[in-house]
Amino acid sequence: MKKYILLIISVLSLSFTFAQQVSVNVSVAPPYTPYLLDYLFSTGKITLQVKNNTRQILQIKLLGSITGDNGLWVKTKPNFQPTKPIILNPNEIKIFKNWQELQGFFDGNNVEYSEINPEVIARNGFPEGTYNICLRALDFTTNTVLSFEEPLGCSNPISIRYVEPPVIIFPKDEDIVNIGNRQPIMFNWSNIIGLTKGISFSFKLVELPNDEVSPNAYVEAVSIPIYEQKNIRSTTLIYGNNMPILKLNTKYAVRITAIDIDKKVSFLNDGHSFVTTFTCK
Numbered sequence: 001m002k003k004y005i006l007l008i009i010s011v012l013s014l015s016f017t018f019a020q021q022v023s024v025n026v027s028v029a030p031p032y033t034p035y036l037l038d039y040l041f042s043t044g045k046i047t048l049q050v051k052n053n054t055r056q057i058l059q060i061k062l063l064g065s066i067t068g069d070n071g072l073w074v075k076t077k078p079n080f081q082p083t084k085p086i087i088l089n090p091n092e093i094k095i096f097k098n099w100q101e102l103q104g105f106f107d108g109n110n111v112e113y114s115e116i117n118p119e120v121i122a123r124n125g126f127p128e129g130t131y132n133i134c135l136r137a138l139d140f141t142t143n144t145v146l147s148f149e150e151p152l153g154c155s156n157p158i159s160i161r162y163v164e165p166p167v168i169i170f171p172k173d174e175d176i177v178n179i180g181n182r183q184p185i186m187f188n189w190s191n192i193i194g195l196t197k198g199i200s201f202s203f204k205l206v207e208l209p210n211d212e213v214s215p216n217a218y219v220e221a222v223s224i225p226i227y228e229q230k231n232i233r234s235t236t237l238i239y240g241n242n243m244p245i246l247k248l249n250t251k252y253a254v255r256i257t258a259i260d261i262d263k264k265v266s267f268l269n270d271g272h273s274f275v276t277t278f279t280c281k
Contacts, residue, residue: 022060022088022137022146023051024153031264032158034125036066036133037074037106046155048096050137052088059085059140064105065150070129073114074121076105085140125266131158162268166190166201166235166256171278179246179280185239189256189273198262201232205239208251208277215253215275226252246280253277 027047052058063076082104088094096102104110108118134154137147147153167190171177177185192199205227206219219225226244229237239246246252258271 020146020148021052021054022058023049023053024062024135024137024147025049025051026133026135026153026155028133028155028158032160033263034127034160034162034266036126036131036158036160037121044097046097046133048102048135049093050086050088050096051093052091055090057090058088058146060088060137060146061085061140062102062105062135062137064133064135066126066131066133068126068129068131070127071114072116072126072129074106074111074116077110077112080105080110082140124270126160128160128162131160132156133158160266162266163192163258165267165269165271166192166258166273168254168256168273168276171254171276173274173276173278175276175278176281177278179248182241182245184241185246187237187239187254189235191235192258192265198260198264200230200259200261201235202228202230202257202259203232203237204228204255204257206253207247208253211251215277216255219253219255219275248280251277251279 025048029045029047050060050062061080061082063078063080065073065075067073086094086102113121132150132154134150135147136145136149136153138145169188169190170186179185187203189201204219204225206222206225208215208218226246227239253275254277255275256273258267258273260267260271
């Protein structure tokens with residue numbers, strides 16, 4: 001009986017060693033943005049360490065996945081085959097900070113998605129959630145798995161959260177605004193809670209053609225507004241006599257957009273406030 005126990009232990013030990021021929025460690029540096037795929041091409045954002053735990057030269061390839069606690073995932077296709085292997089000498093450790101040299105296991109043509117539109121992900125980034133980037137090492141020729149599966153080979157959790165856009169305080173929606181004698185209008189909006197540095201605002205004002213149009217859709221569609229100002233570093237804009245004259249008995253729509261200059265913050269609705277309408281009297 002003792003011999004059988006020793007045999008089982010030996011087999012398990014050999015299996016453990018075989019499966020861990022390669023160690024894979026992934027770390028992702030904050031701050032985090034929804035554009036996780038961009039991390040792969042930003043030197044220093046992600047660090048990958050691959051270690052050969054054997055006394056043999058290994059030729060490997062890597063397969064990866066990005067999975068979220070919201071059920072979304074992106075994975076390298078199982079049949080992915082790079083043009084050349086990563087060569088690891090006995091007990092060698094390789095560190096990669098520029099993933100472009102890793103033969104494209106996260107390139108668009110080499111991945112499959114869960115219920116995500118890749119074009120939406122490329123344009124808007126990943127939705128809110130907590131994600132992990134995980135990698136596995138496989139033998140380049142035989143596809144034998146050489147490293148442990150998740151959670152080993154996975155990055156630290158990457159939390160993606162979106163910040164509320166500004167809210168227009170004045171004028172309130174459907175307000176009547178007195179502009180008699182070219183009286184200036186003081187537009188005012190809320191700041192971004194918890195953020196003061198690196199945030200600027202843009203201001204867009206359009207004239208509405210009639211009451212039938214959707215103000216939000218119309219503001220988005222108009223490419224040449226009555227007035228537009230960017231890179232505003234305060235939460236106030238005084239619309240004075242040096243700006244285009246507003247007409248009496250005319251309805252206008254205004255939108256404020258928050259922009260993170262450092263691209264470290266992601267906003268709901270692309271940073272756009274709800275559109276506010278007002279009529280000049």
